[in-house]
Amino acid sequence: MSAEKNMVIKRLSDILFSCIGLIVLIPVFIIISIGIIFDTKGGVFYLQKRVGKNNRDFTLLKFRTMRVDSASDSLLTIGEDDSRITRSGAFLRRYKLDELPQLFNILKGDMSIVGPRPEVRKFVDIYNQRQKQVLTVRPGLTDYASLKYINESEVLAKYDNPEKAYVEVIMPEKLNLNLKYINEKSFVTDLRIIFKTLSKIF
Numbered sequence: 001m002s003a004e005k006n007m008v009i010k011r012l013s014d015i016l017f018s019c020i021g022l023i024v025l026i027p028v029f030i031i032i033s034i035g036i037i038f039d040t041k042g043g044v045f046y047l048q049k050r051v052g053k054n055n056r057d058f059t060l061l062k063f064r065t066m067r068v069d070s071a072s073d074s075l076l077t078i079g080e081d082d083s084r085i086t087r088s089g090a091f092l093r094r095y096k097l098d099e100l101p102q103l104f105n106i107l108k109g110d111m112s113i114v115g116p117r118p119e120v121r122k123f124v125d126i127y128n129q130r131q132k133q134v135l136t137v138r139p140g141l142t143d144y145a146s147l148k149y150i151n152e153s154e155v156l157a158k159y160d161n162p163e164k165a166y167v168e169v170i171m172p173e174k175l176n177l178n179l180k181y182i183n184e185k186s187f188v189t190d191l192r193i194i195f196k197t198l199s200k201i202f
Contacts, residue, residue, distance in 0.1 A: 009187060014113055018106040025100060032063055032088075032097060039088040042068035045101060050118035053138045058110040060118060061101040065089025076162055082153070093153075096201050102141055114190040115140025116178035123171060134178040142197040143181045145174035150200050 033044045046064040049057050066084045085093065092098040105111040111118065118139035127134075149155065149170065159165035181189070 006186070010112060010190070011109075013187070013190075014106050014111075017113060018103045021100075021103045022107070025103075028097075029100070032092065032100075035088045036064060036086075040064075040067060040086045046098075049121065050139070051121055051124040051135065052110055052118055053135060055124070055132070055135045057121065058105070058118075060110075061104055063092055063098040063101060065092050065098045076153075076156060076166055099141060106141070110138070112138040112140045114143055114181075114185075114193050116143055116181065117141075117146055117174075119171075123167065126167065127175070130179070131172075131175045133182065134175060137182055137185070142193055143178060144193065145177040145181075147193065147196055147200060148177060149174060150197075 036044050043064060046062045046066070048060050048062070050060040052058045065086060066089060067086060089098070102111060106113060115138050116134045124135070152170065155170065156162040156166060181193075
């Protein structure tokens with residue numbers, strides 16, 4: 001099967017599964033929204049600029065898990081005891097439920113279900129030429145790097161300088177795994193990653 005046909009199938013699959021997911025998860029969205037409203041002041045959703053395919057910025061959508069305006073303190077969350085994270089946010093993060101609104105990003109075409117996790121501009125700007133290859137595909141909800149670093153904030157908590165550790169150790173490893181996915185991407189590979197992701201979460 002040609003690369004062009006694979007891209008069409010992947011996009012059609014993204015549209016189909018994101019539509020089904022959004023319809024099925026309407027009650028979950030309502031319950032989560034009520035929980036956030038009662039737990040802390042502020043909006044239900046958190047919007048952040050991320051870098052997508054072809055190095056273009058887009059607005060990533062998440063359920064809000066931090067106190068309002070606290071995200072500006074740092075782009076990274078460190079460990080389970082990060083004081084910026086709300087009570088409802090800790091639960092949402094543990095089970096990756098805060099990522100569910102990205103189904104809208106997938107439906108819109110900013111993202112795919114499987115693909116390299118989109119990064120913020122600050123870190124993308126320091127990619128080398130090889131690493132920039134990850135920007136040739138749509139970012140996704142999950143991939144090999146997401147599986148390895150499913151508890152990334154806990155890993156970062158072990159370092160004295162988390163941001164330096166992220167830039168020098170974790171980010172390069174994640175990008176290597178992103179490139180591995182790009183070289184191996186197929187419908188079967190995507191299914192394996194989806195099932196492994198669900199297995200790790202639950």
